[in-house]
Amino acid sequence: MTTQKNERQKYVEVNNLKKHFKVGRNAYLRAVDDVSFYIYKGETFGLVGESGCGKSTTGRTIIRLYDATAGEVLIDGVNVHAKKSRAELKDLNKKVQMIFQDPYASLNPRMTVKDIIAEGIDVHNIAKSKKERDERVYHLLETVGLNREHANRYPHEFSGGQRQRIGIARALAVDPEFIICDEPISALDVSIQAQVVNLLEKLQKERGLTYLFIAHDLSMVKHISDRVGVMYLGKMTEVAESDELYDNPLHPYTQALLSAIPVPDPDYERTRERIILEGDVPSPVNPPSGCRFRTRCPFATEVCAQVTPRWTEQRKDHWVACHLYDDEYKGNFNR
Amino acid sequence: MSVVNDNITLDMFQPAQISADESDRISAPSIGFWKDAWLRLRKNKAAVVGLFFIVLIVIMAIVAPMLSKYGIDDQDVVNRQNLYPRIPGLEWLGFDGKDSTGMDTYELNGVKQNFWFGTDELGRDIWVRVWAGTRISLIIALIASIGDCLIGVAYGGISAYYGGLVDNVMQRVIEILAGIPNLVLIILFILWLGGGMTSIILALIISGWIGMARIVRGQVLKLKNQEFVLASRTLGSSDQRIIWKHLIPNVLGQIIITLMFTIPGAIFFEAFLSFIGLGIPAPAASLGSLNQAGFENLQIYPYMALFPALILSILMISFNLLADGLRDAFDPRMRK
Ligand SMILES: Nc1ncnc2c1ncn2[C@@H]1O[C@H](COP(=O)(O)OP(=O)(O)OP(=O)(O)O)[C@@H](O)[C@H]1O
Ligand SMILES: [Mg+2]
Numbered sequence: 001m002t003t004q005k006n007e008r009q010k011y012v013e014v015n016n017l018k019k020h021f022k023v024g025r026n027a028y029l030r031a032v033d034d035v036s037f038y039i040y041k042g043e044t045f046g047l048v049g050e051s052g053c054g055k056s057t058t059g060r061t062i063i064r065l066y067d068a069t070a071g072e073v074l075i076d077g078v079n080v081h082a083k084k085s086r087a088e089l090k091d092l093n094k095k096v097q098m099i100f101q102d103p104y105a106s107l108n109p110r111m112t113v114k115d116i117i118a119e120g121i122d123v124h125n126i127a128k129s130k131k132e133r134d135e136r137v138y139h140l141l142e143t144v145g146l147n148r149e150h151a152n153r154y155p156h157e158f159s160g161g162q163r164q165r166i167g168i169a170r171a172l173a174v175d176p177e178f179i180i181c182d183e184p185i186s187a188l189d190v191s192i193q194a195q196v197v198n199l200l201e202k203l204q205k206e207r208g209l210t211y212l213f214i215a216h217d218l219s220m221v222k223h224i225s226d227r228v229g230v231m232y233l234g235k236m237t238e239v240a241e242s243d244e245l246y247d248n249p250l251h252p253y254t255q256a257l258l259s260a261i262p263v264p265d266p267d268y269e270r271t272r273e274r275i276i277l278e279g280d281v282p283s284p285v286n287p288p289s290g291c292r293f294r295t296r297c298p299f300a301t302e303v304c305a306q307v308t309p310r311w312t313e314q315r316k317d318h319w320v321a322c323h324l325y326d327d328e329y330k331g332n333f334n335r
Numbered sequence: 336m337s338v339v340n341d342n343i344t345l346d347m348f349q350p351a352q353i354s355a356d357e358s359d360r361i362s363a364p365s366i367g368f369w370k371d372a373w374l375r376l377r378k379n380k381a382a383v384v385g386l387f388f389i390v391l392i393v394i395m396a397i398v399a400p401m402l403s404k405y406g407i408d409d410q411d412v413v414n415r416q417n418l419y420p421r422i423p424g425l426e427w428l429g430f431d432g433k434d435s436t437g438m439d440t441y442e443l444n445g446v447k448q449n450f451w452f453g454t455d456e457l458g459r460d461i462w463v464r465v466w467a468g469t470r471i472s473l474i475i476a477l478i479a480s481i482g483d484c485l486i487g488v489a490y491g492g493i494s495a496y497y498g499g500l501v502d503n504v505m506q507r508v509i510e511i512l513a514g515i516p517n518l519v520l521i522i523l524f525i526l527w528l529g530g531g532m533t534s535i536i537l538a539l540i541i542s543g544w545i546g547m548a549r550i551v552r553g554q555v556l557k558l559k560n561q562e563f564v565l566a567s568r569t570l571g572s573s574d575q576r577i578i579w580k581h582l583i584p585n586v587l588g589q590i591i592i593t594l595m596f597t598i599p600g601a602i603f604f605e606a607f608l609s610f611i612g613l614g615i616p617a618p619a620a621s622l623g624s625l626n627q628a629g630f631e632n633l634q635i636y637p638y639m640a641l642f643p644a645l646i647l648s649i650l651m652i653s654f655n656l657l658a659d660g661l662r663d664a665f666d667p668r669m670r671k
Contacts, residue, residue, distance in 0.1 A: 060565070063569055065565055065568060065569065089571065090571050093569065093570060093571030094571070096569070097569060097570070098565070098566065098569045100562040100565070100566060101562070102562055105561050105562045105563065106562035106563050106566055107563055108563040108567075108580075108581055108584075108585070109368065109585070110368055110584040110585055111580070111584075112367075119566075119567060119570055119572070119580075120570040120571075123570050123571050123572050123576070124570075124571065154366070154367055154368065157366075167566070170566065170570075171566075174570065
């Protein structure tokens with residue numbers, strides 16, 4: 001696979017995307033600030049970062065739940081945020097779906113499971129008769145490992161893992177190509193997490209799905225993703241193939257995150273050096289000048305406060321935004 | 336303290352067979368939201384009592400006036416003026432037709448039949464007037480509350496759903512309206528339109544919808560960013576579909592609870608307006624105007640105030656008990 005990388009098709013392209021929320025008179029919360037990355041067709045792209053760094057906002061802006069402040073999103077060559085006819089919008093809504101974080105808030109408590117799953121079928125008039133609609137729902141239920149007797153029940157009768165699978169069935173109903181999974185397993189027990197992840201992987205294999213997998217836990221993402229992006233305070237700090245990112249992290253923030261993951265080797269654990277991050281995450285309303293991470297970065301110098309790091313491709317498919325690797329500023333650091 | 340039991344041997348145990356299929360089975364019967372709420376409401380004794388009295392009073396308001404051969408305005412000042420209540424079987428409770436001096440008012444006037452609630456100074460049957468008055472009070476309260484509900488839900492829903500500038504402007508309008516004292520507004524309104532049912536209903540709606548609008552707005556604000564609404568949006572649902580399939584069904588419980596609290600409010604306000612003379616014009620009656628008539632004669636003919644006051648009180652308490660019970664029954668935190 002690696003040799004064919006050049007020919008792989010970019011399915012999603014996010015270019016300089018910004019999403020700012022107005023939070024007061026002349027005060028803006030920069031939830032997503034100038035983020036660029038791309039996702040190849042058929043792969044899983046993991047997006048990680050601390051709580052509040054803008055992962056969900058990125059996902060929601062990609063599918064037009066939020067209007068972008070600036071920048072563009074191309075999905076299969078189509079500009080998501082451009083003006084669209086009804087038909088084009090519906091087409092986009094069928095192609096791109098989302099699975100949500102909270103299994104208790106993502107299903108309407110007043111609807112039966114059948115109506116929840118059939119929502120996409122109803123909106124897009126996919127089924128020609130009531131019988132076909134039922135058959136599709138039963139099939140979807142079985143696809144996600146539930147059985148058809150569950151169709152007439154209400155969400156509160158299910159466990160978290162079962163609810164999450166209902167959410168997956170709802171997304172699958174419109175036969176999407178690209179699914180944004182917004183922390184789909186964070187709210188579940190560890191034993192159930194594996195079930196849901198396996199289901200997602202199985203579906204990907206069967207249907208050739210492309211995933212944007214959002215999580216806040218690097219170790220979990222490594223297992224699932226082909227490539228990983230790390231976000232910090234509304235900015236993308238590093239993107240690389242997952243093995244490359246783990247073996248060869250470039251950005252100090254990624255290095256710090258990785259050093260926090262315990263390694264199952266007691267000798268190594270005893271001797272290795274941990275990078276401990278100091279201080280708190282600054283407010284996204286008033287982020288630090290220059291590099292967002294400089295207030296907590298062990299290598300920070302004056303140049304980090306003055307110049308915003310460039311988003312550059314250091315190696316093939318390994319992007320990073322840090323002055324440490326920028327030929328122009330490298331000299332300012334004595335490492 | 337341990338129980339010694341040597342009889343348990345290894346071969347008595349069998350590995351449990353649980354397939355993934357089996358563990359996903361749900362055995363309890365499926366219960367929807369409304370059925371669940373009804374089951375919970377039924378367990379609440381006070382609410383059931385409230386519901387019982389409401390149903391009883393509503394039925395009486397419909398059929399009771401027909402049980403008497405007199406109409407609401409059949410006067411006879413010669414033969415049956417100011418008869419005391421006489422209820423066969425309840426004489427021991429004081430409903431024996433005798434006045435405070437022990438004189439039998441029926442014998443004095445030579446009346447054979449019984450007037451259960453007595454008659455007033457024009458000889459009208461109070462039984463008929465009380466139940467017909469209850470009927471009018473209920474109709475006024477019901478129409479006014481439904482009007483409150485329609486305007487409040489539409490106003491609050493639009494304000495919250497579209498948000499931003501729309502919300503801002505609509506909320507400022509509400510604040511201005513809420514700043515004007517209710518009574519001033521209503522009195523001006525009735526002076527302008529004259530007394531009568533329509534103007535009372537309109538006056539009640541004008542001052543009543545604001546509460547409903549605020550509650551619906553709060554609920555919709557909370558709901559519209561819930562993940563199930565976002566999921567529906569991702570599937571390409573229209574605003575209409577989101578409002579009717581996702582928002583309204585989830586606010587409906589709150590709307591019903593609020594409605595149950597506004598109805599007694601409206602009943603009482605109507606009674607109050609009639610009491611100060613701004614209500615239903617004679618000869619029609621409402622609970623308020625009957626109470627007022629009873630109040631004027633309280634020292635001479637105390638029975639005249641008894642029945643309208645009793646029914647008004649029972650009605651108010653019952654609605655409040657029922658509303659309280661509904662609030663508990665609809666509360667998702669009560670769900671096991
Ligand atoms: N609708 C909104 N209006 C204003 N601010 C918002 C809104 N949605 C998100 N934010 C803010 O944007 C920032 C990023 O939020 P986001 O939900 O994208 O974070 P996240 O990375 O998904 O975090 P988590 O891991 O907790 O889900 C946060 O500071 C949040 O408070
Ligand atoms: Mg999130």
